[in-house]
Amino acid sequence: MSGKRLLLLAIPLLLALAAPVTAQSPVLPGGMHVYYGDLHSHTSYSDGQQTPQDAYRSARANGLDFFSLTDHAEQLSDSELNDTLVQARAATVEGQFIAIRGFEWTSIYGHFNVFNSTNRARANDSRYDTIAEFYAWLSDPAQINALAQFNHPFYPPQDPFDAWRYDPLADLHVALIEVRNSSHLCEEEYQDALNAAWHVGGTNNSDTHQANWGVRRARTGILAPALTYHDVIESLRVRRTFATDDDDFSLLLRADDHWMGAILADGPYYLHIYARDPDITNTLASLELYHNGGLLRSFPVPAGARALTVTYALTATPAPGDWWYAKATQSDGEEAYTAPVWTLRPRPYDLVVRDNLLDEGRPPADDFIWESPDVWLRRQPDRLPWGQNLLPGATNYIHLRLLNRGDRPPTATQVSLYWAEPALAPAWPDDWHLISQFTADSAMVGRTLIVPWDAPASVPPHAALLVRLDSP
Structure with a gap:
């Protein structure tokens, strides 16, 4: 101070x-x-x-x-x-x-x-x-x-x-x-x-x-x-x-x-x-x-x-x-x-994936939920910071950034990635399909993580991605 x-x-x-x-x-x-x-x-x-x-x-x-x-x-x-x-x-x-x-x-x-x-x-x-x-x-x-x-x-x-x-x-x-x-x-x-x-x-x-x-x-x-x-x-x-x-x-x-x-x-x-x-x-x-x-x-x-x-x-x-x-x-x-x-009351750790550039941790309330700067998809694991359309029936690479707004390393936070068809106005959880799950550790925070995804041929090129963080 x-x-x-x-x-x-x-x-x-x-x-x-x-x-x-x-x-x-x-x-x-x-x-x-x-x-x-x-x-x-x-x-x-x-x-x-x-x-x-x-x-x-x-x-x-x-x-x-x-x-x-x-x-x-x-x-x-x-x-x-x-x-x-x-x-x-x-x-x-x-x-x-x-x-x-x-x-x-x-x-x-x-x-x-x-x-x-x-x-x-x-x-x-x-x-x-x-x-x-x-x-x-x-x-x-x-x-x-x-x-x-x-x-x-x-x-x-x-x-x-x-x-x-x-x-x-x-x-x-x-x-x-x-x-x-x-x-x-x-x-x-x-x-x-x-x-x-x-x-x-x-x-x-x-x-x-x-x-x-x-x-x-x-x-x-x-x-x-x-x-x-x-x-x-x-x-x-x-x-x-x-x-x-x-x-x-x-x-x-x-x-x-x-x-x-x-x-x-x-x-x-x-x-x-x-x-x-x-x-x-x-x-x-x-x-x-x-x-x-x-x-x-x-x-x-x-x-x-x-x-x-x-x-x-x-x-x-x-x-x-x-x-x-x-x-x-x-x-x-x-x-x-x-x-x-x-x-602000500090939290031991507070993992965040932003919904938009102005996100302060509040639940989103409009279409900016689809414009996260921390989740994007590319056709190769090159960490370039812009997204590409998905290739159905091929290996794609989800790029993900985790931020920690707390003052201690994260402990046992489960990260889950899902996809859905946005044209169908997907409802949770029925219309979201699990891609991958893993446990976050301190080494992952602040880096661009790459998660391979063997996308089924039935997935549309404009699939929506969702990241869910579950902490104990």
């Missing part, structure tokens, strides 16, 4: 916005905009009322920018699950309203909402009826784009979610936690999850079972560059969220140049908090910064302030795994919470 950190002043810089607060959202760094939604609701497809079409229409009419239905997976039929997706797509108007199909995994050990998945897991299915089995399903390549949310973590009351047992693979998908569910505040459970090493951003959802979608004033807020399906899902995936009891209040946290939800390899040096409400009847009562579960600083709030920006300078070097979030309370008692920012 640089010694520069120790020279920073331990004095928070406090600024109340001098400009009048208008209804229009201010310009935010990085071209971001604030959007509001609800990520937990039900219809008659499980134990609620009316239909998905009714729910999406009501949510939009009541001012939500994005909205997800999450009927209980155990009560949904296959046709109802598919129809929810059809209705979500029909209700979506990019730039105006984003409808999401989700489901709720409903277990005695805790409930999860799942969004953007290819199918579902049911807690009344013996293959997925424990937390460990659900995590395994969520971490499978078939659900590579799915993300999940800890629901109402006050229930079950004892040892929810296996007493917050941390699963590093599931942590890549479990991005959210309800800080408030309906009228129930879950701040203590929010901190429990963070202290257990989960990287989750706070949400505030209705969990309504009535035909009143969008009526409740509380919201889940996100920061996104635009109101598109892709941008909403990506904002949720990287935890750019805040939970608010007020339908137009925004509370944002920024660590140096990184928005809330970020995991920082170095720093942060400065934490910036932005609180804003365009409603002239709502003023700010308190603004607080929390660190690792304790109150770090309570900032003075000018009388009658509806918008406030503060900057807090950190002097001590953060420890690996440290986290911070902001909390605001308005004069009417309504509260808001940001997602945290974290410092």
